[in-house]
Amino acid sequence: MTRITVLGSLNxxxxxxxxxxxxxxxxxxxxxxxxxxxxxxxxQAIAAAxxxxxxxxxxxxxxxSAGTLLTDALQAAQVNLDHVTTTTAAATGQAYIxxxxxxxxxxxxxxxxxxTLTVADxxxxxxxxxxxxxxxxxxxxxxxxxxxxxxxxxxxGVTTILxxxxxxxxxxxxxLALTDLIVPNETEASILTQQTVIPTQLxxxxxxxxxxxxQGVANVVITLxxxxxxxxxxxxxxxxxxxxxxxxxxxAAGDTFIGxxxxxxxxxxxxxxxxxxxxxxxxxxxxxTLGAQPSIPTRQMxxxxxx
Numbered sequence: 001m002t003r004i005t006v007l008g009s010l011n012x013x014x015x016x017x018x019x020x021x022x023x024x025x026x027x028x029x030x031x032x033x034x035x036x037x038x039x040x041x042x043x044q045a046i047a048a049a050x051x052x053x054x055x056x057x058x059x060x061x062x063x064x065s066a067g068t069l070l071t072d073a074l075q076a077a078q079v080n081l082d083h084v085t086t087t088t089a090a091a092t093g094q095a096y097i098x099x100x101x102x103x104x105x106x107x108x109x110x111x112x113x114x115x116t117l118t119v120a121d122x123x124x125x126x127x128x129x130x131x132x133x134x135x136x137x138x139x140x141x142x143x144x145x146x147x148x149x150x151x152x153x154x155x156x157g158v159t160t161i162l163x164x165x166x167x168x169x170x171x172x173x174x175x176l177a178l179t180d181l182i183v184p185n186e187t188e189a190s191i192l193t194q195q196t197v198i199p200t201q202l203x204x205x206x207x208x209x210x211x212x213x214x215q216g217v218a219n220v221v222i223t224l225x226x227x228x229x230x231x232x233x234x235x236x237x238x239x240x241x242x243x244x245x246x247x248x249x250x251x252a253a254g255d256t257f258i259g260x261x262x263x264x265x266x267x268x269x270x271x272x273x274x275x276x277x278x279x280x281x282x283x284x285x286x287x288x289t290l291g292a293q294p295s296i297p298t299r300q301m302x303x304x305x306x307x
Contacts, residue, residue: 001052001053001054002052002053002054002133002134002262002263002264002265003053003054003056003131003132003133003134004045004048004053004054004055004056004132004133004134004135004136004262004263005055005056005057005058005125005128005129005132005134005135005136005158006041006044006045006048006055006056006057006058006135006136006137006259007041007057007058007059007122007135007136007137007141007145007146007149008039008040008041008042008044008045008057008058008059008114008136008137008138008140008141009039009040009041009042009059009093009111009114009138009140009141010037010038010039010041010042010059010060010061010067010070010071010074010084010092010093010113010114011038011039011042011070011092011093011094011095011109011112011114011140012035012036012037012038012066012069012070012092012093012094012095013035013036013037013038013094013095013096013097013251013291013292014033014034014035014094014095014096014097015032015033015034015035015036015097015099015249015251015290015291016030016033016096016097016098016099017030017031017032017033017034017099017290018030018031018098018099018100018101019031019100019101020100020101021098021100021104021105021106022098034290034291036291036292036293036294037069037070037073037292037293038095038097038251038252038292038293039059039070039093039095039114039140040138040140040163040165040254040255041057041059041137041138041140041141042057042059042070042073042074042293043252043255043256043259043292043293043296044136044138044163044255044258044259044262045057045074045077045079045259046073046074046077046079046259046293046296047252047255047256047257047258047259047260047263047282047286047296048136048259048260048262048263049077049078049079049259050077050259050296050297050298050299051259051260051263051264051282051298051299051302052263052264052299053259053262053263054080055077055078055079055080056079056080056082056083056128056132057074057079057080057081057083057084058083058084058117058121058122058125058128058129058149059083059084059085059114059117059141060084060085060086060087060113060114060116060117060121061084061085061086061087061092061093061113062086062087062088062090062091062092062112062113063086063087063088064091064092066091066092066094067086067092067113070092071084073293080128082125082128083121083124083125083128085117085121086113087113087116089113089116090112090113090115090116091112091113092112092113093109093110093111093112093113093114093115093140094109094110094112095107095108095109095110096108096110097251097292099249099251099290102247103246103247103248103249103250103287104247104250105249105250105251107251109140109166111140114140114141115141115142117141117142117145118142118145119144119145119148121145122145122148122149122152123148123152125149126152129149129152129153129156129158130152130153130156130158132153132158133158133159133267134158134159134160134161134262134265134267135149135150135153135158135159135160135161136161136162136163136258136259136262137149137150137160137161137162137163138162138163138164138165139163139164139165139166139167139168140165140166143168143171143172143175146162146175147172147174147175147178150162150175150178150179151178153178154178159180159181159267159268159269160178160179160180160181161179161180161181161182161183161258161262162175162179162181162182162183162217163182163183163184163254163255163258164182164183164184164188164192165184165185165188165254166188167184167187167188167191167192168191168192169191169192169194171192173215173216176212176215176216176217177215177216177217178216179216179217180217180218180219180269181217181218181219181220181221181269182212182217182219182220182221183221183222183223183257183258183261184222184223185222185223185224185225185254186198186199186222186223186224186225189205189208189212189222190208192208192212193207193208193211193212195207195208195211197222199224199225199227200227202230202239205222205230205232205237206232206237208220208222209222209230209232209237210232210235213232213234213235218233218234219231219232219233219234219269219272220232221261221272221276223254223257224242225242225250225253226242226244226247227241227242228240228241228242228280229242229276229279229280231272231273231276233269233272238273240273240276240277240280242280242284243280243281243284243307244307245284245285245287245288245307246288247287247288248287248288248289248290249287249289249290249291249292249295250287251291251292251295252286252291252292252293252295252296253283253286253287254283255292255296256279256282256283256285256286256295256296256297257279257280257282257283258279259282259296260278260279260281260282260283260302261275261276261278261279263299264278264279278302281302281305281307282296282297282302284305284307285297285301285302285305
C-alpha cells in the first residue's frame with residue numbers, strides 16, 4: 001500500500017449556488033447554500049485515502065466546531081491525524097465558494113489556523129514525513145513550512161509532489177529544486193512561468209514545462225480542465241484527454257486528481273501516464289457531485305466508472 005503524507009490546509013467550505021458568477025456591482029439571489037469540509041490539503045488527503053493509500057495529514061485547525069467537522073471527516077476517510085494540531089490563536093480556515101449553474105466557481109479564502117502552522121509543527125511530524133513514499137503540499141499554509149517539510153523529505157529519499165495553488169508569481173529556487181513533480185493548472189503554470197499557457201496550444205505547454213524544468217523540477221503535469229492533462233518527464237511529453245461529463249461542481253476536481261494520482265503513482269514515477277488516466281477518471285467523477293469532500297470518489301467507484 002502506498003504511504004502518503006499530505007501537508008496542507010483544512011477549510012470549512014460555505015458553498016453559495018447561483019445562476020452565474022456576479023459581475024462587479026451586481027447583486028444576485030442565491031439558489032442554494034451548503035456547508036461542507038474542504039481545504040486543498042484535506043481534500044487531497046481524503047482523495048488519496050479513498051483511492052486506497054495509507055494517508056497521514058499534517059495541518060492545523062482552530063478550537064471550534066468547524067475544526068471538529070473537518071477532523072471528523074478526515075477520520076471517517078481513515079486519514080491518520082496524529083500530526084493535526086489545534087490552536088487557540090486562530091479560528092479554523094474558511095472558504096466561501098461561489099458556484100454557478102455550469103459548475104464553475106470563484107473562491108474566497110480566510111486562512112485562519114492554516115496560516116499559524118509553523119516549522120516546529122513540521123519538525124515534530126518528521127517521522128510521518130520520512131516514513132512516507134510521497135509528501136504532497138500546496139500553498140494554503142506558510143511557504144516556510146512547505147520548504148522545511150520538503151527538505152526533510154528529500155533528505156530521507158521521499159518523493160515530493162507540489163501543487164502550487166493558490167499560485168505565486170515567484171517561488172524560492174530551493175523549493176523547486178526539492179520538488180520531484182509539480183502539478184499546476186494552466187492558470188497557475190502561466191503565473192509561475194510568466195508565460196502564456198493555452199490548453200489547446202501544445203507549444204505553450206511545452207514552453208511552460210521547459211521553464212519549470214530549468215528551475216530544477218524534472219517532472220511537470222499541467223491540468224487543463226475539460227481539455228485534459230499535459231505531462232513532461234525529463235523532456236518526454238504527452239497528453240491525456242479528459243473524460244466528458246456534465247460538471248455540477250468543479251471545486252474538488254484538482255484536489256481529487258492529485259490525491260488519486262499519488263495513490264497509484266510509482267515512487268520513481270515510471271507509470272505516470274497510466275496514473276494520470278486513473279486520476280482523470282477520479283476527477284471526472286468528482287465534478288458530478290456538489291461539495292468538495294462529498295464529491296471525492298472511492299477506489300471502487302473509480303475502477304467501475306464508465307464514461
